[in-house]
Amino acid sequence: MADTSHRPENRYGNRPTMKDVAARAGVGLKTVSRVVNGEPGVTPDTERRVQESIDALGFRRNDSARVLRKGRTASIGLVLEDLADPFYGPLNRAVEEVARAHGALLINGSSAEDPEREQELVLALCARRVDGLIVIPAGDDHRYLEPEIKAGVATVFVDRPAGRIDADVILSDSFGGARSGAAHLIAHGHRRIGFVGDQPRIHTAIERLRGYRTAMADAGLAIHDDWVALGTTAPDRVRDAVAGMLAGPEPVTAILTGNNRVTVTAVRVLAAYHHPVALVGFDDIELADLLEPGVTVIAQDAATLGRTAAERLFQRLDGAADAPSRVVLPTRLIARGSGEIPPSAER
Amino acid sequence: MADTSHRPENRYGNRPTMKDVAARAGVGLKTVSRVVNGEPGVTPDTERRVQESIDALGFRRNDSARVLRKGRTASIGLVLEDLADPFYGPLNRAVEEVARAHGALLINGSSAEDPEREQELVLALCARRVDGLIVIPAGDDHRYLEPEIKAGVATVFVDRPAGRIDADVILSDSFGGARSGAAHLIAHGHRRIGFVGDQPRIHTAIERLRGYRTAMADAGLAIHDDWVALGTTAPDRVRDAVAGMLAGPEPVTAILTGNNRVTVTAVRVLAAYHHPVALVGFDDIELADLLEPGVTVIAQDAATLGRTAAERLFQRLDGAADAPSRVVLPTRLIARGSGEIPPSAER
Numbered sequence: 292m293a294d295t296s297h298r299p300e301n302r303y304g305n306r307p308t309m310k311d312v313a314a315r316a317g318v319g320l321k322t323v324s325r326v327v328n329g330e331p332g333v334t335p336d337t338e339r340r341v342q343e344s345i346d347a348l349g350f351r352r353n354d355s356a357r358v359l360r361k362g363r364t365a366s367i368g369l370v371l372e373d374l375a376d377p378f379y380g381p382l383n384r385a386v387e388e389v390a391r392a393h394g395a396l397l398i399n400g401s402s403a404e405d406p407e408r409e410q411e412l413v414l415a416l417c418a419r420r421v422d423g424l425i426v427i428p429a430g431d432d433h434r435y436l437e438p439e440i441k442a443g444v445a446t447v448f449v450d451r452p453a454g455r456i457d458a459d460v461i462l463s464d465s466f467g468g469a470r471s472g473a474a475h476l477i478a479h480g481h482r483r484i485g486f487v488g489d490q491p492r493i494h495t496a497i498e499r500l501r502g503y504r505t506a507m508a509d510a511g512l513a514i515h516d517d518w519v520a521l522g523t524t525a526p527d528r529v530r531d532a533v534a535g536m537l538a539g540p541e542p543v544t545a546i547l548t549g550n551n552r553v554t555v556t557a558v559r560v561l562a563a564y565h566h567p568v569a570l571v572g573f574d575d576i577e578l579a580d581l582l583e584p585g586v587t588v589i590a591q592d593a594a595t596l597g598r599t600a601a602e603r604l605f606q607r608l609d610g611a612a613d614a615p616s617r618v619v620l621p622t623r624l625i626a627r628g629s630g631e632i633p634p635s636a637e638r
Numbered sequence: 639m640a641d642t643s644h645r646p647e648n649r650y651g652n653r654p655t656m657k658d659v660a661a662r663a664g665v666g667l668k669t670v671s672r673v674v675n676g677e678p679g680v681t682p683d684t685e686r687r688v689q690e691s692i693d694a695l696g697f698r699r700n701d702s703a704r705v706l707r708k709g710r711t712a713s714i715g716l717v718l719e720d721l722a723d724p725f726y727g728p729l730n731r732a733v734e735e736v737a738r739a740h741g742a743l744l745i746n747g748s749s750a751e752d753p754e755r756e757q758e759l760v761l762a763l764c765a766r767r768v769d770g771l772i773v774i775p776a777g778d779d780h781r782y783l784e785p786e787i788k789a790g791v792a793t794v795f796v797d798r799p800a801g802r803i804d805a806d807v808i809l810s811d812s813f814g815g816a817r818s819g820a821a822h823l824i825a826h827g828h829r830r831i832g833f834v835g836d837q838p839r840i841h842t843a844i845e846r847l848r849g850y851r852t853a854m855a856d857a858g859l860a861i862h863d864d865w866v867a868l869g870t871t872a873p874d875r876v877r878d879a880v881a882g883m884l885a886g887p888e889p890v891t892a893i894l895t896g897n898n899r900v901t902v903t904a905v906r907v908l909a910a911y912h913h914p915v916a917l918v919g920f921d922d923i924e925l926a927d928l929l930e931p932g933v934t935v936i937a938q939d940a941a942t943l944g945r946t947a948a949e950r951l952f953q954r955l956d957g958a959a960d961a962p963s964r965v966v967l968p969t970r971l972i973a974r975g976s977g978e979i980p981p982s983a984e985r
Contacts, residue, residue, distance in 0.1 A: 439698065578924070
């Protein structure tokens with residue numbers, strides 16, 4: 292038998308092949324192939340003999356070669372913003388579970404909110420011939436994907452729409468959720484409300500800003516220039532933005548934050564502030580209910596986002612040929628205390 | 639040109655091939671191959687002509703076929719407990735970044751703490767011919783991996799050791815960290831301390847229990863049967879365990895919790911309890927410092943765990959042939975308030 296020491300350059304030379312199994316079992320190669328692939332036409336006795344040889348030799352089927360012949364790789368790609376962000380964890384797991392139910396593996400990676408990195412990762416996944424893609428886009432132009440989609444790589448966009456192409460998209464109601472969050476603050480008496488969101492080129496940031504603006508306009512409230520701050524979610528930037536809104540000539544009495552990372556930093560700043568400031572955050576965060584006050588949030592359901600996208604993807608892979616659709620999942624306002632703080636009489 | 643409508647069964651038939659590129663550019667197939675693979679021997683003029691044809695046709699290199707010829711797939715597998723668990727997020731991202739620096743894609747999946755699912759996922763990754771594996775094991779017998787490791791699939795275990803085989807392993811100091819957590823409570827006057835941990839077949843749960851027992855023994859303190867509860871991290875089970883330790887004939891005055899999920903539930907139970915109970919939790923959790931009291935934790939560095947494991951993996955893939963090693967990363971006790979609550983005089 293071939294040398295089995297650990298020598299990376301012999302990666303394939305070391306492995307027992309189907310020929311080795313056939314020789315040991317005293318059967319033909321085609322018979323081994325049938326057993327390995329679960330195809331009919333093999334007597335139970337022969338199947339047992341082949342299986343014994345497989346076990347004795349430690350033969351492992353090479354799915355890479357099989358799939359090239361069959362045209363499917365039984366793998367899908369998932370591109371999301373950041374594998375480390377707790378918001379994407381449930382989405383990631385939900386996609387994995389749907390993939391698993393379809394016998395597919397999941398290759399995933401982080402775009403780091405960089406359109407070039409998103410494209411690089413997507414194209415690497417396509418070069419690896421994933422059957423389908425789920426993309427949380429960082430960029431706003433996905434025409435680079437058109438050859439792949441034409442070649443049959445089903446693609447579903449999540450959380451933000453595809454740019455410049457038609458494709459299935461699953462979104463949360465960013466606009467409506469933010470509008471209800473701002474309306475909630477207005478209903479509790481606030482007139483001076485700030486918005487701290489993610490970078491302005493990100494679709495969800497713009498939609499949430501739009502929701503906030505709409506709620507303010509619906510209530511006949513003007514928005515002071517200092518009350519809107521879009522930018523990175525890095526704690527330093529968010530801290531400065533929040534502090535700025537509280538210290539300006541027209542300080543806010545309430546803040547609406549655009550996503551979980553902004554909310555976490557805003558909670559810290561406001562916890563140390565000498566004065567109660569109302570807060571509604573987009574996205575729920577762990578332990579939000581145990582803080583004093585509990586954090587009022589507009590919650591998305593990341594797991595449902597992921598599951599819906601993955602199920603749509605496999606519908607496409609199974610041949611669904613209807614026009615690209617847009618699904619918008621509702622958000623849910625959870626009032627826990629911070630969003631119901633009234634404007635202070637002093638201000 | 640071939641029909642470019644979306645027909646999954648024509649997945650490969652639709653794609654422009656290198657032959658199509660060669661025909662359009664008026665060059666030989668080998669020339670196209672050189673351009674695609676970045677090999678020398680092509681004039682700038684010819685290279686430009688080939689590249690134009692590539693762009694015009696939307697040709698995309700098929701890495702699946704290439705890698706079979708070269709013996710490496712430029713992909714690694716990562717098996718962790720749960721993609722949705724915020725503890726693993728930074729580990730996941732750290733592994734991705736190291737893989738990316740080596741030009742490799744990351745295929746990951748959840749074991750759901752089920753040894754059978756772990757094995758199924760690992761073998762699926764091997765069938766997909768990943769170059770290497772990083773495994774947070776759910777099971778305690780990894781002899782099933784021996785044929786793969788012999789065939790050259792470098793494997794590094796993280797967070798818990800491999801079972802019944804020798805392999806590289808990167809761990810956090812579960813024993814020492816838990817011991818220091820219990821010692822911290824003892825130093826603050828506690829004599830009746832409980833431990834709530836994960837399922838007893840999980841290595842980290844046993845090591846942390848051992849650390850707790852050792853600290854108690856070192857201080858000459860007996861452990862009441864009711865004070866140790868190992869089991870699932872499901873909130874109901876943890877709630878009952880904590881409540882039981884507080885209500886028994888010898889109620890505890892402090893609790894040491896075995897991981898982030900147990901800590902989160904314990905924090906909730908104790909927040910609603912009529913009496914202050916000290917708490918030290920294994921693993922840091924987001925916003926732990928903003929709670930009242932802040933949560934005292936024994937923090938691991940999940941990102942460093944992941945990065946260290948991935949770097950070790952690529953050392954192996956680059957040919958490192960030293961004996962399997964065991965790296966133990968230190969933990970860090972962060973005192974924030976909950977661990978320094980003194981035992982109540984009433985009890």
